[in-house]
Amino acid sequence: FAPATLAALAQARRNDLIVIGGGGLFMDYFTPFWAGFRAIADRASFCIWGAGYCDLKRERSRAPQALLAEIVGKSRLCIVRDELTRRHLSSCNLSPPVPCPSINAVQAPAVPGFGLLHVDNYTTAGADVYTAMDAAGRGFAKATGRPYRQTNNRIDSGNAAELARTLHLYASSDLVLSSALHGCILAVAMGRKVLAVSGDYKIEAFMQSAGLGEWVCDIDDVAVIPSALSALAGQNWPGEFIQQARAANQAVARTVLALAKGV
Numbered sequence: 001f002a003p004a005t006l007a008a009l010a011q012a013r014r015n016d017l018i019v020i021g022g023g024g025l026f027m028d029y030f031t032p033f034w035a036g037f038r039a040i041a042d043r044a045s046f047c048i049w050g051a052g053y054c055d056l057k058r059e060r061s062r063a064p065q066a067l068l069a070e071i072v073g074k075s076r077l078c079i080v081r082d083e084l085t086r087r088h089l090s091s092c093n094l095s096p097p098v099p100c101p102s103i104n105a106v107q108a109p110a111v112p113g114f115g116l117l118h119v120d121n122y123t124t125a126g127a128d129v130y131t132a133m134d135a136a137g138r139g140f141a142k143a144t145g146r147p148y149r150q151t152n153n154r155i156d157s158g159n160a161a162e163l164a165r166t167l168h169l170y171a172s173s174d175l176v177l178s179s180a181l182h183g184c185i186l187a188v189a190m191g192r193k194v195l196a197v198s199g200d201y202k203i204e205a206f207m208q209s210a211g212l213g214e215w216v217c218d219i220d221d222v223a224v225i226p227s228a229l230s231a232l233a234g235q236n237w238p239g240e241f242i243q244q245a246r247a248a249n250q251a252v253a254r255t256v257l258a259l260a261k262g263v
Helices: 004-007 027-039 065-074 083-088 101-105 125-146 162-171 179-188 202-210 222-234 238-263
Strands: 017-023 045-051 077-082 117-118 148-151 175-178 193-198 216-218
Touching: 004 027, 004 162, 017 238, 027 065, 045 065, 045 162, 045 193, 065 222, 077 202, 077 238, 083 148, 083 202, 101 179, 101 238, 125 148, 125 175, 125 222, 148 162, 162 179, 175 179, 179 193, 179 238, 193 202, 202 216, 216 222
Parallel strands: 017 045, 045 077, 117 148, 117 175, 175 193, 193 216
Antiparallel strands: none
């Protein structure tokens, strides 16, 4: 991905504004992109919006801090997605974080759902944790008469129908069991109750910001999943947090637009 992306961005002209955003772009996996982008950053206007660290619990996963700080220092605007990322880049004096912009892309369905949706990040959680989550989820669904559904949130690029089918899984369910960050984000944004299983500190960062820190199970404590699922119906939806997150992202969008007009 890095060479093709960098080749496209290298075509940026003086009156262009590059907006780089989304997901765990501060993970070490993306270091080749940031290293290659350094030269572009010296001459092009750019913003970073919604990016964050992946901070895996079982292996090192953070991109070099000095490299990211250098790039952030050259940006016109850098808004990170969570306090975890802001803390790791404390030398950059970043503004308060704004939750992932995907919160603004979905709404709570008008019709209540009924079912348990298991959203997996198999790579991060690992085989044993995935198996434990699957068993606990299926058992709880059967015991409560709920349909059991699964997704890993992966869709082919540009496939709108597949995206709609994936989002429908959330809309059709009232409870979500997720080891993926965006399983948690989409569930909360769509008004669904979520139990997170965390192999990455970014999940705690989001859930705590939403006031749902007590609804996180560590990957080394999956034995508590069945009892946590039994209590999940009592979770309070953080509607005020969602409203504030959407308003904050709209404010960032206005700022980016103003920067684009002023380039």
